[in-house]
Amino acid sequence: MTDQLSRVFAALADPTRRDMVARLTEADHTVNDLAAPYDVSLQAVSKHLKVLEEAGLVTRSREAQRRPVHLEAEVFDLMTKWIERYRRQAEARYAALDAVLARMQDEDNPTHTSDNRTEGTAS
């Protein structure tokens, strides 16, 4: 799983590939559709697609003649969860920092009792 996640992140490190993924969140596209907005060769776009495919981010239908490119939302979600987990860790630290800062407020304003603290810190 780790290897796949690494490939996902490597695949998304490129701005063109990120843009392609963003467009595929809306609908499936053919390679020609996908290539249209970029000032690069169809071959270059195919290379980008190959990286996305190897990361498991997109698949291409074998049956349909136009072989549209499809975003594998599950893999994309996995990466989102990965970042969310990291965010929660940071938030846990900062929630602890909130508590430290609240104690500092009390020490910095020792004349304020708990009854008028709200008024004191708002002024």
Place this chain on the structure above:
Amino acid sequence: MTTTQAPDTATRFPEAAILADEHVPAIHIWRDFAATPAQVFRAHTDPELFAQWIGPESVGADITHWDARDGGSWSYTARGSDGREDFETSFHGCFHTVREDRIVQTFTWDGMPDGVSLETLTFEDLGDGRTRLHAVSLCDSFDDRDAWLRSGMEVGVNDGYAAVDRMLAEGTI
């Protein structure tokens, strides 16, 4: 978020917002605090205060070295228990810039001594006794950056990352 543009002050971050930068191997975090920039700065530079929030609530962090000034350095060890066994993990780095609105420092997890990230913390005054922290961790490579992001996912792996993960989960106050 999909852009790396700094959010405007109308945006509020009562909880941490995170962004994996698409152009450089960096992680951005934004968080607003109900305190002045001077207070948030002190909580990052006074070792006694820093130890109270960087580690788990019950144990905290043991600051082993602290010299918060330009050219100074720091190290700390966090200890804890997951209920079955005790663990400890340590970090160190150098302070490059220590200023009331900005701290620039290096950061290394001792379990991976060759990995160094450059951390830039800015404290923006939002008025009314509130402050926005913007923390940028710039890593050596996308691989290193992703290893940090991944650290939260590899629970059960027998290394310090799992310990840090548990520690941080328990640190929720």
